[in-house]
Amino acid sequence: MFAPQNRIHFPTMGSHRNGFKKESYILSVDVGTTSIRCHVYDKEAKIRGSCSTKVVLLYPEVGHVEMDPDDLWKGFISVVKGAVQDAGIQMHQVEALGISTQRGTFTTWDRRTGVPFHNFISWQDQRAADLVKSWNRSCTMKAIHGAMKVLYFVTRQKRLLAASLVVFSTQHVTFRLVWVLTHYTQVHEAIDEGNCCFGTIDSWLLFKLTKGGFALFSLMCWSGFLSSLVSLPLSIFPKMADQQAAMFGECCFDVGDVKITMGTGTFMDINTGSKPHTSVAGLYPLVGWKIGSEVVYLAEGNAADTGTAIKWAQKLELFSDVRETSAMAYSVSDSDGVCFVPSFSGLQAPLNDPKACASLMGLKPSTTKSHLVRAILESVAFRNKQLYETMLRETRIPITKIRVDGGVSSNDFVMQLTSDLFGKKISRPQHHEMSCLGAAFVAGLEVGFWRTREELKKLQSADDEFSPQCADKECTGSPNGEYVPILQSWERALRRSMNWYNKP
Template sequence: MSGPQAGAEQWSEELSARASSHSRFVLGLDVGSTVIRCHVYDRTARVRGSSAQKVENVYPQPGWVEIDPDVLWAQFVAVIKDAVKAAGVQMNQIVGLGISTQRATFITWNKKTGHHFHNFISWQDLRAAELIKSWNNSLVMKLLHGACRVLHFFSRSKRMLTVSRFNFTTQHVTLRLVWILQNLSEFELTEQPSVFKVQKAVEEDNCCFGTIDSWLLYKLTKGSSYATDYSNASTTGFFDPFGMCWSSLVATLVSIPLSILPPVKDTSHNFGSVDEEIFGVPIPVVALVGDQQSAMFGECCFQKGDVKLTMGTGTFLDINTGNRPQNANGGFYPLIGWKIGQEVVCLAEGNAGDTGTAIIWAQKLDLFTDAAETEKMALSLEDSEGVYFVPSFNGLQAPLNDPCACASFMGLKHSTSKHHLVRAILESIAFRNKQLYDMMQREIQIPVTNIRADGGVCNNAFVMQMTSDLINESIDKPAHFDMSCLGAATLAGLAIGFWADKEELLKLRQSETVFKPQKKWQEYEMNMENWVKAVKRSMNWYNKT
């Protein structure tokens, strides 16, 4: 045998031999919205060393959320070096690297020089809100929806049904990228004497687009590798999960050439090796994955009907829908979970934008010193005394989809204490979980098999127990909750034979606590109805029209 296939097999055999030794390790990295983490894992999936740094967001204007790519790159390299050092191992003992990243945060850069044109535009950024509203109300979208409804009536095509219900959101890359091309005149190329804009670079085929995973891969390999994976691609709004390719329809609709989008590869894949100058050895990059899909994999939600509830910066509820994407009804979005060889696993996802961010905000106001205190503060009261909190610093996502909603407290009284405020914040997280779960039950006709939680907020037993009560389901909290890191590491490990298969990963998974329903939903019903009223009064607050 000769050619690319033989080369790939030889590469796989070499890495399997390297990975078989007990003195070898894999790295799992998670570039989240608030923290960059790196864990060094051994073959028992035990963390041998760790490092973390806070992600520094930049807020140039109200509603704008950016990340400085140079700062992010320096932090990324530093956490890898620090984690390996903390593990007491050498770089040449690292046999594979998996990278999980916050999704739909993007950047563009000069194809010839590699210099970026602007900061990363975060998935939390709202600068395109008016453009999105205009597009969703446009005649073009109405005609598209109508035509696809007719086509679905005759063809019964799931793809046509999904397109007939498709609307742009602020979390899609699509119209945020359009906004960049139309408006960022202040972000110009300064590395060349002739100054020109991003739009001109696109026109001259000199522009690379990438989410964080693509850009990190490009930097790690010093430009020799440029790609993304199916999980990250499917969250951009440019991807067709039914055709498993970039959508020419969406690209044509918003006048973005497909040529600027990276090639899409398997989630567990040989993406290339880190340039030797960076860490002293050429570490293989063998997994790229979106953070929620990575957490889903780390939680071993491998079966159809398995559900993952992540409560980190935001809340993300995902259900495994098998090997076919589900129709999007405006609430839950069809995604690719991962692709490994011939195996494709699809998910449906709904999310709420402000979970951990609300707790961090309250901490900055000195309502408490440490987030761990909030559980006791909430439990010290019988109720919130009619105080309700609307977690909407970044607008409200499904089922309300209002980027103009404001965060607010309602029902404040002379007797309101900081304990009431904290309890109201925690209750709002559980209420949002209930909203998302009910919407999932309505839209996705798949029986739920297991519910597993992760993310920093899952350490709050008050939120976990209240959520279990509200949805009347048991929720399994793992012993280790950095699931995005673990998912990236296990996907990388599977690529190189560090772990044999998913059955081995299931045996390694450990539960810490299973929260079971203790109260009936009816005991919360009136409070939730009042909370929903508060949410409705917060909507459309920032509307300029």
């Protein structure tokens, strides 16, 4: 469910009418990959009303993943009205609206009419894979890498080392947008006429909600150099800011706080404080949030197919109810040597291979459904460990706390195994929808509904906690003995799944 997110908000008309003050609320919407959810929050951050609807993903060609803009807009309006009605309140009692959306899903539209030129292209989409590969092997990239290596040798600045290793991926919007400009004539014509807008889901929703007056705030500027390098016109870009709603909802306000959202994909973020992280292994430096003059940065790693793999297994009728999977995994002592590679959308950091395939290896006549389910759930925890180790190695920031949310976090087997592999205690909130809550928190702070971040911390509900159960009773962050050979087998399966879709 949760993809990388943007967080936006704007105040509504307030709660005063006819001289009387009624109780006020914050409305928050999360536009996820598989559903749109809206919650109404009161002063205690309790949910007073809710509504949700499914998002229909479209697969027009192999590797293409899209969403219909009209359906998305209708779904957005539907859940807002439904949540307000469910809460039994009036719209004028809503102080502010927060919106959390997928950061890498975008469309382009007519600046005058607001009509999209094409469907939303999802963050999971692979249509630009060949273009990305071509650019990463180009003379231009080789020249950039060479120049940066020389500069790093002279200055020893880590950001120059990162620049000497940087490569594009299909999850970056850049080359999916380049693909659009080269394949959709009407987009190119609109750019020539100065009539084309580009934006992620939040930008487009703001455009619709404000009837075109969506450039409400600006945090940073777009890179003219990089835009010109790949021939993207600056005129189409909005003045918007990327923000991480779930991180704020988990109250991960301090340096070293880690948030893991496990939904459609897994997104692991660490608070790096006032400086962006320079990565050489594929972590993303992100703006977490900006409140007043303070800017907080995050470093993020992700695995694209966490919930996707579990839904795929359900479609194959390995189980009927997702809630059965934890018990099924615990019903067998191991996976019977089966390894699952969760890479329907390629492999992300630290392997960064968009041509990797999903695979099941090690099948035997003795393999049962429970063994398969355990192998799939183990793969989720194994990818968590890969991301966690990359984060530790790259940032060198001591981890202060780890909080986990998202639909897959309700699986106790995944949570416990993740804790064992990390050698760390991890906490799971009672309510898993942190993106909605984070967007509500930031919107509420902006309009004075809540006053301070310390106040927000006090509103957190009690957590479920998972502590490592290490065989030697000394948890050091290394897997206990029984999982060392299993991890080694799984890593061999990973290597055999890589570069599968490369053309001969």
